[in-house]
Amino acid sequence: MDWTDVSQNWHAFVPRILTRWPELDGDDVDAVEGDRSALARLIAEAKPDDDALDADEEIGEWLEGEVPADVMTEEDVDNQRILASRSEMAADEDAYSQDGKFGDDDSPEPPVGVSEDDS
Known part of the structure; x- marks a missing residue:
């Protein structure tokens, strides 16, 4: 930084x-x-x-540490930071793709006020 x-x-x-x-x-x-x-x-x-x-x-x-992504976003370095995040991704994941197949996007959300433990 x-x-x-x-x-x-x-x-x-x-x-x-x-x-x-x-x-x-x-x-x-x-x-x-x-x-x-x-x-x-x-x-x-x-x-x-x-x-x-x-x-x-x-x-x-x-x-000496990196600028945390949640602290600062600048258009001219966004792509650089996205590519740098590659080290934390699965080997077959594209840094620019949607992450639906890697996350829980297909899992239904529990109703408001109900935790997953309650269901």
Whole structure:
């Protein structure tokens, strides 16, 4: 990931940040508004053994991961992400095809308010 992507889509990344650093307060993270230094200070304050430099290194390590598909969608990289998801598909599944034969699309949905265990 690139910090520019994170800062430009800050509110979409807040849940991921809170998953990575659960000791942070959601309102405080929201208030950071994409400022990496401010996020590093928040992390350092929440972890008494860390300073802002350690926290910034943690942020750098977190940025080495892929941009989660549910966080950000851009037309120019959609096809790239679809093809990258190929590693999680069955060998004979086409990345661009409908997934009906691989899922439970043909299974009837239980009535509203009734779980499958109740039927």
